[in-house]
Amino acid sequence: MSTQQESRLRSEDATEYLNKHRVLDLFNSLTAQLIYKRPDDPKAFLIETLENLQKSRSTKVNYPCLFDESNIQAVFGMLDPTGRGFITVKQYQEAMITLGAKDYDQNPHGSDIDRINLDTFTREAKHGLANASATFYEA
């Protein structure tokens, strides 16, 4: 009985550790990059990616991410094919899910009138993507 309890605690410890350091998110983002680039030497590629992540952790910019600003603008363009210059809150939220952004502002500027313009969208998406790519523990 005591060993059972102990092992349960140990597995809880492990889960807590993995969650705290966002290890699963980290592996998700590594896999995404692997799928996208399919390098010949995955090991070297992973080392490089991790080192980049280390660098961006200290500088707090340029998190390794598959999407850049042009992709974000393209998404906006798709949601706003007629060029009205804004999208609805629902579209905004769906787009964020599609991009895989994390911890973005649910009610950004302009949500009260159901109109979100490109600038707001780009800013929030960048912010959310950076959050999603910053797969490490921040004290």
Add this chain to the structure above:
Amino acid sequence: MDQTKRPLKIPPEFATYAEKHGIFDMYKRLIEQLVIARPEDPIAYLINQLKKENDDVPQIIILGPPSSGKRSIGKMVCGKLRCAHLTVQNLIDEADIAVRDQMHAFINEKEEIPTAMWIKVLSERLQMYDTVKKGWVLEGFPQTRDQALAMQEHGIYPKHCIVLEAPDTVLVERAAGKRIDTKTGDVYHTTFDWPGNPEVQERLEEPEGQSEEAMVQRLVLYHRHLHGILRCFGQVVKTVNADQPKADVFSQAFSFLCSQPRSNAPHTPRVILLGATGSGKNVQAALLANKYNLVQVACGQLIKQAIAQETKSGMAAKPYVEKEMMMPDSIVLDILKDRLCQLDCVTRGWVLHGYPRTREQAEQLDKAGLRPNRVFFLDVPNDSVIERLTLQAMDPITGEKYHMLYNPPRSQEVKDRLWRNPKNSEENVRKHLSQYFAYVEELSDYYVEGQHINADQDPHTVFEGLESMICKPLPKNFTT
């Protein structure tokens, strides 16, 4: 198609890619190590682990009662795999001076060395350069379940565990004749394994504690703990009978070391069955397809299908079939590629037979990106094939198949109306056989990782053999 409506899906090529590079297993190992070590900075730790690149190294434990030949087998394995040999003795000798003195104190007092101390020594030793880079063979340790559990807790887990086994009477007798080379530590025996070199003969010494009483006590102790230890190692254990010549024990142990434990990595089997006519390719393919939900692809049938559906490549193939001529490789490959690139083949895997027949065809198949991950040669002697095929017959009324020897028709009436397929005349079968044997050698040269299986057995026996080889990862080849 509207790109935004396309469901998010991992591209099928990635599965092949991940399988080729063992991505899944690598992730599993990395996360395992992370959870065990729980470093403060996981990213730096991961970089470090990735740089070590020690996934392939052997990690072996050899257990066995005293005098079962652990030392000899351990030395042979280390010599073959070029890895570090760890024994209880050299673990103590190579430990830090402070720890070593403590351990010696325990030994002198005839007390047991505490598990924690053992684990400390062992994990330090396993972090040294040679064990990390080349792998290790740990002999005669753990001796208790506690030690085994503590090892697991520290992430020390073997990939293979060999347990030598022999009747106690044999061991007691063996111990009486045991001699040790004082210089190299090799173990010899006065009657069974006497060194040829006179220099070595002179150095031999009788070890202590080999009297019958002492042996019996050690054996009792060993048997008491063994069961608990083995429960810790579960699936990686293999028991080898040690009461046979050294070379035989080693060859059994080594063939086990070449096999790899099953991994949880998802894998889509892409199987090619090669074999002469009548070797049971069709039957086996159908069984595999049925059990593992693979797509069965018979090359000849596929060509007929293409002709019937009047596809472009089918029309190209038609004149050759009508005139019974060899078809150009490119047409066959086109037809095959169309089929194997369809979604069901890519996601479920396939089992192909009737192709490739020559080395060029095999090369082209690889170039088309359709590399199989299992290749089997169904080996059957010619006489069996002839017996199997020429005695086959079919009842034209019921459509039932009979075999004159193994499944003869019940009544004379049925027997009289049986038809034999002209394709199965002895002359025809011999022609097919010689065609197959003309190319089988170059095919087996090309598919180095191809596995041969004796198909001259009951279909289900063959099937079980195939199954086990598909489920387990490919065996390792240490010679290269």
